Amino acid sequence: AQTVTQSQPEMSVQEAETVTLSCTYDTSENNYYLFWYKQPPSRQMILVIRQEAYKQQNATENRFSVNFQKAAKSFSLKISDSQLGDTAMYFCAFSINSGNTPLVFGKGTRLSVIA
């Protein structure tokens, strides 16, 4: 069974600073996807970034980037130039790349961006 661990229940960062959220996972699969989802106070689940395990290059989306370490089974999210709108719960998630498979989520990290 796959597991996803987020070891930081809460974090805070000053506006315009950089913050890194940690995620580790456990799987025996070799072909999978990793995701970071953002859940603002509106509760909507928003996909922030996606990484395919077979790609060595780390994914980036504007101010969001990941550090994917496949051997270490680590998948951290870096948010640069933090903005007040980044305040949200962030979930790391895993999915095997085999047809349609469920997302396995971590427990989340609550990020507060402070003005």
Next chain:
Amino acid sequence: EAQVTQNPRYLITVTGKKLTVTCSQNMNHEYMSWYRQDPGLGLRQIYYSMNVEVTDKGDVPEGYKVSRKEKRNFPLILESPSPNQTSLYFCASGRTYEQYFGPGTRLTVT
């Protein structure tokens, strides 16, 4: 606009009163699923459906039922709700690499 809709968005009910939360998607996705979100636990899958008339249990199926009679709809049924089913529920549809979530249904069972 591609979307997943859920209704109702908020529901307060009493123990034992049957309820249905509807979910509909307009993207012609074969795969749909239900998750519940609880503080400190993240999201956990309740049930999923690979296609019409094909459903299977996720990690926390006890106390829930689903049906998939049409491709676009995947309702979640609580036949006898209990207070431990108070939670935030999400419907999702899509493929492995991209799943779309509904807006969530906040359910309170008293």
